[in-house]
Amino acid sequence: MREFSLNLLSSKKPIFFQIYRYFKNEILDGQLQYDDLLPSIRSCAQSFEVSKNTVEVAYQLLVSEEYIRNIPKKGYKVVYQGETKPQHNTSTSDPSLTQTIRYDFRYGNIELNTFPFHHWNKVRNTCIAYNQSNYIVEGKAQGEYVLRKELARLLYEARGVISNPEQIIVGSTPQQLVSLLCQMLETDKHIIGVENPGYDGARNTFLNYGFQVHPIPLTEDGVSIHELKNSHANIMYVSPSQQFMNRMTLSQNKRHQLAAWVHSNAYIIEDDYEWEFKYQNDYLPSIQSLYPEKIIYIGRLSKALVPVFNLSYLVLPYDVLSLFHSKVAEYDQPVSRLDQLTFSQYLSDGYWYKQLQKMRETYEEKRKVFFEAISQYMKHVAKAEGKDMGLHTFLTVKTDKTEAELIGLGIQKGVKVYGTSRYWFHTEKKYPTVLLGYGALSANDIHNGIKLLAEAWFE
Template sequence: MWGIELRFKDEISLSRQIFLTLKERIVTGQISQREALPSTRELAKGLGISRNTVCEAYDMLLTEGFIISRQGAPSRVAEGLHIHTYKKADMPAETRSDSPPILWDFKTGQPDLSLFPWSLWSQMIRDAAICLPVQELEYNGPKGYQPLCEEISQWLFRSRGMEVHPEDIFITSGAMQALHLLVDLLYKEGQVFAIEDPSHPGIRTVIADKGYPLHTMQVDEQGADISSLEGKAVSAVYVTPSHQFPLGGILPAGRRAALIRLAIEHDFYIIEDDYDSEFRYIGPPVSPIYSMDSSHVIYVGTFSKTVFPALRLGFAVLPKPLQARWKHYRNFMDVQNPVLEQAALAEFLRKRKMDKHVQHMRQVYSDKRKILLSSIENAFGNSVRPWGDASGLHVALQFPGMEFEKQFVRDSTEAGIRVYPLTQFCPAQDNHKDKLLIGYGHLSQTQIQEGVRALHQFLKKNDLAAGEAKLL
């Protein structure tokens, strides 16, 4: 009746179903303005339901102004409500993909979540919910949960030798939120943001979407070429000096010092993204640029690799002159992060569970790295050269004389292998065409061995393993 089809087992009440159906038919013009609706008694009888249910639906329509009602007269549709003409939606045809599933996904930046101490984390979340004072559940401002800031300060000292005051630490929803805030915070009219080439597409996209000018610094095996900044009017410089993403180089002290001198001389800030330096397998941890000069360096960290990506907790260490504006920007973005997760992470750090977990995972990833490198050597011999394999959860592989482009990605995906050409991380996509990025942190040792063999067989099958130059 009146196009109303009731679903008696639905979670939505019958009265709301009637309201939503009549509302939709009014807005789409199927029920004309000033048209009289059936009486509540008549509609209830036609639908086989109680009159009270229909009365509730009519009350909703009346409250929101879709109908008008007068004593002794039928309820009528109000005027001026027709928005668009009704068109029955085409039901999507059932589709099925004949493509084989992805058997080996060498995605980057993905930790092994199977080894995280989930039961311990769940207990810490429960304890936070029980023990947090009521005032901590109120709006607490944009800085973050203070006990977490204090524990991060201690964690940075233990893991990186950084001396950071808790008051300079600001909690974020991961590193990307920090970068969004910093780009707006640091932009100077007409002056460029300098980033590495190649670099993570996230920072490039943030800057480009805001319409800010961009300058790229070419990257070699030692990181960014700082000399290209000479003579540039710079808003800020973004670098990954401890483990350049994606090539893996370590920015040497000479380049770091030159970058700091430029920042001081021309009054700009350096954004240091330290995204995975906890996992270093050769030699001692690399000191951050922040340790050389904290006045012109903004240190950005994240717990996505050390804890788990969905936690969405990171932090920025801000120089004093930026803190008031940061608080203003953050206040009108989302105010603060969820406090339960912050409290649980603070306890995870305080009880040194983070230290223990990172130490364990460093050994796990070191073993996986060895398996990856030996599998590459067994499959490809000396024809493939690894880049940046001393740290992190990925390695860049150089295949001299070869070029990997979009068709290669499509073909390898069809073969059940997902790999990532380095050109995806280059602004102009015309450099490093002979390199693939291979992530291995989330894969088992068996998956790594099988995946490398599958990649070799795929390249060999497509006449790409012989080292001949070929456009794809």
């Protein structure tokens, strides 16, 4: 592997951001190409003479923007393949190179024109005016206290989370915070249970740190307690508000069963994924509210609500918080002080709550159009999960075609959907499942895109 060099003293930007930007430019310039391995976190830290945590934050930013991916037991590989450009060489075997994508159902894309940039910039400018001297000194490693105080209030009011500001750690992405957790926990004392299918970012991070990971299958109302008890796992990673793949909400009975299970085990890691976008008024409180001493709570700021920066957060039980202070000698806060102070004031002034209500209405309308189109064009040949939640769905198609064939046929019609095999852990599927996000598409585009997919797959 070639050597990488970077003059970290030549910029006033945070070190993790300089490393992130350096590798991003290497990828965009073609110096690092698809499937190339990046240097390990340890070797990169040694080369740049920085902490491993600083490199980890930089790598997680690249992961969040889908430039690289963490491959268990191998390291970080480049997965970016450049912009899709229409070609006219009919001999190519890759249809994505010969078609212009008209409707991109990319998960994570959102509608930007509804975000109140004028309100955000007003709050940001106020923070700059009143806090200029504060940017010169280093901020709190766990995050700005005023932000953690606002988060504690928000989480208690909205999710029933019981916490104090000192229990909260601010980070950039959930995967970066899972990596931070791995630095606190001992691999020889903990076996991790993960939902199968489920969020691969957390699963791969646990594997990369050397933990034993057991896939726990799902039942109709959530993770199988029977399989969990038989797995020997003593930590369970679960998404009770919106299960990532099946889009189910964990029942109240199952939540109490998990709380009973953790009584004689180590911890539950509760990933409260997309709790903001459940469209029916049947919210269930977090599992953390049932057993705060045993629940490690992870949340994130939805990009659909505040698309201008990444922010996630951990709420730690006090015994795990003591591990953070004793085992994580250096934690370089990945979120800028200005972004933290701005969002804290944005919350305090009530803008976030107004934006949440507006975006729920916007995305609920899109969701209705999406499921109406599925019912109209694929009623008996496909099943979509998550009719009352989220900004995306997983579509299981009753066909003998493969996942790759479905994606390729869609591209030939100018419609891009995405594969889901990565979310399963050693499990054979009866029918292929594809991922569709509809946050950035208009109602008309959603309808037309689904119609074209039906033509591509079934005619």
